[in-house]
Amino acid sequence: MTIDTKTFSHFLEQVASEIDIPPGKYQQAVERYQGVGRWLEEGTYPECTGDLSIYPQGSFRLGTVVKPIRDGVEASYDIDLVCELPLQKSRTTPQSVKSMVGSRLRENGTYAKLLDPEGRRCWTLEYAEQEGVGFHMDVLPAIPDPRGLLDTAIAITDKSESNYSWSASNPRGYGEWFDGKNQAAFSLAVTEQKQRIQRNESLIFASVDEVPDQLVRTPLQRAIQLMKRHRDLHFNDHASNGYAPISIIITTLAAHLYENELDVYSALSGIVNKLRAHAALVEGRSIDHSLATRGLIQRRTDGTWYIGNPVGPDENFADRWHEDNHARARAFFQWAEALQQDVLHVLNMEDPRVLKEHLSRTLGASAVTKHLGLIAPPSQPQDVPRIHIAEPAKPWRDW
Amino acid sequence: MEGLVRRELQSQIDELRKKHSGLAVISETDTEVIVAGKLPFEASADGLETITGSFDVEIRIPTDYPEQLPQAKEIGNQIDSNYEHRYPDGTLCLAVPIEERRVFAQQPTLLGFFDRLVIPYLYGYSFWKKHGYHPFDEAEHGYEGILRHYMDSLQLKDEVAALRVICFLFEYGYRGHHDCPCGSGRRVRVCHGQRLRALHDYHTTQTRQMDFVAILNNCLKKIDDGSLQIPDALRIQILRILGKCKS
Numbered sequence: 001m002t003i004d005t006k007t008f009s010h011f012l013e014q015v016a017s018e019i020d021i022p023p024g025k026y027q028q029a030v031e032r033y034q035g036v037g038r039w040l041e042e043g044t045y046p047e048c049t050g051d052l053s054i055y056p057q058g059s060f061r062l063g064t065v066v067k068p069i070r071d072g073v074e075a076s077y078d079i080d081l082v083c084e085l086p087l088q089k090s091r092t093t094p095q096s097v098k099s100m101v102g103s104r105l106r107e108n109g110t111y112a113k114l115l116d117p118e119g120r121r122c123w124t125l126e127y128a129e130q131e132g133v134g135f136h137m138d139v140l141p142a143i144p145d146p147r148g149l150l151d152t153a154i155a156i157t158d159k160s161e162s163n164y165s166w167s168a169s170n171p172r173g174y175g176e177w178f179d180g181k182n183q184a185a186f187s188l189a190v191t192e193q194k195q196r197i198q199r200n201e202s203l204i205f206a207s208v209d210e211v212p213d214q215l216v217r218t219p220l221q222r223a224i225q226l227m228k229r230h231r232d233l234h235f236n237d238h239a240s241n242g243y244a245p246i247s248i249i250i251t252t253l254a255a256h257l258y259e260n261e262l263d264v265y266s267a268l269s270g271i272v273n274k275l276r277a278h279a280a281l282v283e284g285r286s287i288d289h290s291l292a293t294r295g296l297i298q299r300r301t302d303g304t305w306y307i308g309n310p311v312g313p314d315e316n317f318a319d320r321w322h323e324d325n326h327a328r329a330r331a332f333f334q335w336a337e338a339l340q341q342d343v344l345h346v347l348n349m350e351d352p353r354v355l356k357e358h359l360s361r362t363l364g365a366s367a368v369t370k371h372l373g374l375i376a377p378p379s380q381p382q383d384v385p386r387i388h389i390a391e392p393a394k395p396w397r398d399w
Numbered sequence: 400m401e402g403l404v405r406r407e408l409q410s411q412i413d414e415l416r417k418k419h420s421g422l423a424v425i426s427e428t429d430t431e432v433i434v435a436g437k438l439p440f441e442a443s444a445d446g447l448e449t450i451t452g453s454f455d456v457e458i459r460i461p462t463d464y465p466e467q468l469p470q471a472k473e474i475g476n477q478i479d480s481n482y483e484h485r486y487p488d489g490t491l492c493l494a495v496p497i498e499e500r501r502v503f504a505q506q507p508t509l510l511g512f513f514d515r516l517v518i519p520y521l522y523g524y525s526f527w528k529k530h531g532y533h534p535f536d537e538a539e540h541g542y543e544g545i546l547r548h549y550m551d552s553l554q555l556k557d558e559v560a561a562l563r564v565i566c567f568l569f570e571y572g573y574r575g576h577h578d579c580p581c582g583s584g585r586r587v588r589v590c591h592g593q594r595l596r597a598l599h600d601y602h603t604t605q606t607r608q609m610d611f612v613a614i615l616n617n618c619l620k621k622i623d624d625g626s627l628q629i630p631d632a633l634r635i636q637i638l639r640i641l642g643k644c645k646s
Contacts, residue, residue, distance in 0.1 A: 007417075010410045192404060199507060202600045206573075262406075374417060384451065385418050389444040392519040393494030393502045394538040395484035 003347050003375050009265035011374045016222040016264065018367035019229045021065040021077060023201045023215055029135055032127060033081050036139065040083055043104040050086035057082050057171035062178050063214050064224045064251060069232045076136040082171055084154055087143045094157035094164035101141035120159050150312060173311035181255040185218035219267035220258040224251055226268060226343065230362055234338055243331040249307055249317050256296050272339050279333040282326065305329055411509040418510060432460045442522040447534050450525045456517065465507060466603055468499060471517050478524055493520050495538050495548045497610055500601035542613035549614065553591055555581055558618050559629055565611045566636050573599040608644055
């Protein structure tokens with residue numbers, strides 16, 4: 001049995017929206033982080049003249065949120081919030097910046113109770129919600145650190161033992177880069193998607209204008225969501241857990257490799273195929289010339305790996321790939337191969353039951369089961385469709 | 400935008416055909432897409448017998464779907480020509496427009512249209528044919544049916560209340576803090592808030608205007624013969640709305 005790609009793409013789209021954050025939950029997350037933002041903005045910080053700048057980064061900013069699975073169970077959503085204080089690097093220290101934000105948070109009785117012990121880079125607030133899954137909010141203290149053309153760049157704090165140092169980041173710049181890669185697909189999708197969201201969630205959004213851009217999902221964003229979910233399940237066992245590809249790598253490579261394909265299936269298969277085409281690098285062999293020139297994944301002469309931050313090439317996302325005999329590099333390409341088999345090759349599976357079981361295992365049973373009907377018709381010979389009638393309309397006549 | 404809407408329509412058609420494989424796209428023009436074929440089903444409803452049937456049907460999907468819902472026809476000459484809820488040309492009168500939208504909103508896809516509107520209609524016809532009465536009741540014909548729908552679903556005391564409700568929906572949409580147009584004296588949000596909200600969501604410009612005309616028409620007869628009084632404020636509101644209506 002071969003499924004046509006259009007149907008399968010629709011199925012993937014549905015699964016992706018199951019693992020996405022529901023609009024109501026998204027609004028709740030926005031309310032939470034805006035609350036934290038307001039509290040931080042109203043604080044006084046020594047030496048600070050001017051306003052704080054507080055904004056989301058990571059999957060909330062990029063529109064690639066997936067329901068996290070840890071140890072096979074749904075865990076809290078991760079919200080990453082940057083808190084930029086208007087200080088000059090020369091006039092402050094990382095320890096000072098970190099502790100100012102921590103102190104301010106602790107000043108609020110509610111937040112003090114939600115606060116985790118100090119993290120390496122951020123302060124974490126744990127929100128347990130009454131309805132459904134909670135939020136895990138990382139507040140990242142930072143100061144502006146413009147470098148040349150990177151005027152959105154920031155300096156963040158890094159704590160190792162009791163030593164604090166500066167580290168570089170540019171989440172706003174990255175967000176803008178990603179938006180650029182996503183722009184064409186976004187423009188095509190925005191109107192229709194916002195209308196659909198408003199129709200389905202009319203109690204939350206009274207009009208199409210109220211639907212935020214962050215809820216629109218292009219095939220690129222859907223592909224990234226599916227890749228992240230597949231990664232979560234693939235690396236679920238503890239042995240290989242530590243070597244799972246980090247989300248920034250998945251997101252960056254996917255965005256580079258996306259060629260404005262119009263449906264999820266084409267986008268995903270284009271990306272996965274090009275990732276797999278880099279696998280020869282693990283054995284030190286050369287890859288296709290056009291991919292090599294793009295330099296998205298590089299193997300250096302000393303054997304180490306390089307995946308550059310597109311808005312800050314000094315930063316190497318693959319700086320740990322060579323450790324433990326290239327464990328992370330191997331894990332990455334094995335995972336790309338698994339993606340191909342589990343999600344793309346399933347189109348050619350003969351037995352519908354094997355297909356169902358396979359997809360459930362690799363993308364999550366709860367997300368998949370609901371939509372299996374789209375691709376796997378009932379295994380008995382075509383039964384008469386059964387309908388149960390509830391709350392029917394009364395027939396009418398207009399004359 | 401045309402292309403993307405067509406893709407979404409295609410997904411809905413694919414979803415429909417996965418369940419009802421006897422249907423297929425018959426033709427596509429600039430103004431509509433026609434899906435037709437055999438529709439066998441086995442339908443059950445709480446407290447009623449299960450009915451198995453099969454009809455030859457056709458639906459015409461307009462380009463502005465889902466702003467406008469498809470027209471459904473039975474094309475196999477199986478439905479009695481004297482069956483009341485059917486136009487001479489075979490088009491099925493599935494429901495009062497606002498109720499059609501309410502039901503469609505529960506599952507706003509072509510599959511939803513078939514499973515929640517077309518098949519229940521055909522079930523209703525089969526049941527009526529067998530037992531002589533409608534399992535789900537029938538709406539009164541014409542404008543009366545529309546008026547009754549408002550009065551029953553909002554439990555309004557008279558037609559004036561229905562008129563106030565439709566005028567409210569027309570002019571304000573949904574306003575939680577306004578006085579409820581049912582005349583209770585309470586605010587919308589603690590009175591008919593939920594139902595008014597739902598009506599507001601389900602209405603399209605077309606259905607709202609039609610319902611306004613229907614309810615007004617019903618009331619005019621009674622106003623003429625003196626059996627119904629409407630307050631001045633409402634009279635002024637009606638004139639205002641008439642000014643906004645397209646003919």
